[in-house]
Amino acid sequence: MDSFDICIAGAGVAGLALAHRLAERMPTASIVILEQESSFGQHTSSRLSEVIHAGIYYPEGSLKARLCVAGKQALYRFCETYQVPYRNIGKLIISQHKADPGLEQLKAKGHRNGVEDLQLWDQERLLQAEPNLQAAAALYSPSTGILDSHHFMATLLRLAETAGVTYAARTEVTTIHPIDSGFDVETKIFNAGKSDSYILNAKCFINCAGLQAQSLAMRVEGVDEASIPSQHLCKGDYFDYGGRNPFQHLIYPLPEPGLAGLGIHSTQDLAGRLRFGPDTEYVGEIDYRINPAKQAGFAEAIQRYFPSLDPTRLSPAYAGIRPKLSGPGEPPADFCIHGPGSSGLPGLLQLFGIESPGLTASLAIGDYVTDLVSEVTI
Ligand SMILES: Cc1cc2nc3c(=O)[nH]c(=O)nc-3n(C[C@H](O)[C@H](O)[C@H](O)COP(=O)(O)OP(=O)(O)OC[C@H]3O[C@@H](n4cnc5c(N)ncnc54)[C@H](O)[C@@H]3O)c2cc1C
Known part of the structure; x- marks a missing residue:
């Protein structure tokens, strides 16, 4: 043996x-x-989304907050040392309200976790950076990035x-x-x-x-x-976008309270191809098939911040399953x-x-x- x-x-x-x-x-x-x-x-x-997260969303002192912030720094160093492709493209968490307390709260939360580079952007600053985006304000996270996982x-x-x-x-x-x-x-x-x-x-x-x-x-x-x-499986589907990618940054809506994910966001791969997702759906078994009928719901969620989206160019991409320890409606x-x-x-x-x-x-x-x-x- x-x-x-x-x-x-x-x-x-x-x-x-x-x-x-x-x-x-x-x-x-x-x-x-x-x-x-x-x-x-x-x-x-x-x-998954292949995003290097900054460490904003998690409760202060939690393993998620501590290991995300430490892991992000280690991951950027690792990518540099071993030539793993990555891009530190930054992320915008957006709101449709000019002075949204949710953005301020998220900034303070991030700061408590050691994410000290977050910036609140008004609409003018936002539109300079992302003219195709419909939003009134944003929280900009410069340390967010993407990598080839x-x-x-x-x-x-x-x-x-x-x-x-x-x-x-x-x-x-x-x-x-x-x-x-x-x-x-x-x-x-x-x-x-x-x-x-x-x-x-x-x-x-x-x-x-x-x-x-x-x-x-x-x-x-x-x-x-x-x-x-106990384990709760929470599926997230992604849709590829065949149209032009108008965004420089990752675009995330402000997370809704009680939502099991971060909201249907726009992410992109290292070649700049746009992808939307993941949504959240608690499921009973591991099944990675995507329901194409979700396309209309995706289009509606995305058009709130990207009104010129052409829904016909959305196509099912892939799905992942979150190994959650909390069930529907329970705190994360x-x-x-x-x-x-x-x-x-x-x-x-x-x-x-x-x-x-x-x-x-x-x-x-x-x-x-x-x-x-x-x-x-x-
Ligand atoms: C939709 C979605 C999006 C995500 N996006 C991001 C993101 O952008 N950024 C981020 O930081 N995180 C993201 N995550 C989280 C990230 O993907 C996971 O935290 C991470 O991949 C978990 O890795 P793991 O090794 O624990 O699990 P896994 O990748 O599932 O690996 C477990 C491995 O164990 C093997 N295995 C199981 N049972 C046995 C056995 N009995 N014997 C031998 N082998 C076994 C499996 O085959 C598997 O290869 C996302 C997750 C999901 C679901």
């Missing part, structure tokens, strides 16, 4: 950033990262493997049995339509399974089910990271509810979890 110091389940952006940070900071530890799909980042980490993940994996991390795709963790010296990790390896069972041993097991984190937690023998936070929940001992098993760490801003925060999540791993005897 192969033995490792640390086994990570899940090669989304959280597992990959963690593998990279662990390999950098604990160079003598043997580390394996297991991924059930044929390649890394096939789920939430490739079904696939390139980022591929770089994380390359660095981790170069530092000695073992990566196994097509390997699903099925059951985790606690033993005296850690865990026996049972897996299924898929190859050419067949599957083989394989067991490895690890002193520390880290659940980074994203949408499957709760179901994997239930497969760790001895974990009290009551300690596993924070990231939930169970450290060693929190489930009664030293050596077990679990990440739940890594929704937005998980991409931005990923390197800081990697550092945070590495600090927790250093408490485990390996």
Whole structure:
């Protein structure tokens, strides 16, 4: 049986950033990262807006606020160091009211989180920057950007493997049995339509399974089910826009209270192609198909700030699913990271509810979890 110091389940952006940070900071530890799909980042980490968030929206002191702000800085440095394509294009959070207290409140919230560069823009300033935008005022966030998330993940994996991390795709963790010296990790390896069972041993097991984190937690023998936070799947659909992109910045409406997302915003990829979304819809299962009938609702929401939109040029693009810990109408929940001992098993760490801003925060999540791993005897 192969033995490792640390086994990570899940090669989304959280597992990959963690593998990279662990390999950098604990160079003598043997580390394996297991991924059930044929390649890394096939789920939430490739079904997103690719935005580097500033850290404005989250409650002061929350993990989301702290790890987003620290993660943003680390991510910009990482992109520079390793030539990951990115653009610091900035974002406008807009209101249709001239003196909207919502914008002021958001600015103050951002400031409390350490986002100190936010600027309130009046309509004149706004129209100079974005003449095609219909809005009365905005909050400008210069530190918001976009990146090539696939390139980022591929770089994380390359660095981790170069530092000695073992990566196994097509390997699903099925059951985790606690033993005296850690865990026996049972897996299924898929190859050419067949599957083989394989067991490895690890002193520390880290659940980074994203949408499957709760179901994997239930497969760790001895974990009290009551300690596993409940999960609510919240789908977000995107529509591509085939017309000309008139915007220089990312454009976000002011979030409505109680909304599970940030509102149907305009984002763009590094080639400048415009895309709108994601909306919010609580769903019962993981199904990434998009309902084309949503087009009219998208057009109506977008035309509030982009009146010259041609609705016929909207076409379904892709969907992502948020692994939320809060249900409809409940206040937003924070990231939930169970450290060693929190489930009664030293050596077990679990990440739940890594929704937005998980991409931005990923390197800081990697550092945070590495600090927790250093408490485990390996
Ligand atoms: C619509 C949408 C838009 C978003 N936009 C942004 C954004 O613009 N900026 C931002 O910062 N964040 C954004 N996010 C959040 C971000 O996408 C997530 O926080 C991040 O991708 C979560 O990464 P993860 O590694 O936790 O999960 P995942 O990417 O889902 O990775 C989990 C991995 O675990 C694997 N796995 C599961 N079970 C097992 C098992 N038993 N054995 C082995 N492998 C397993 C899965 O196959 C998967 O590859 C967005 C999210 C959504 C849904």
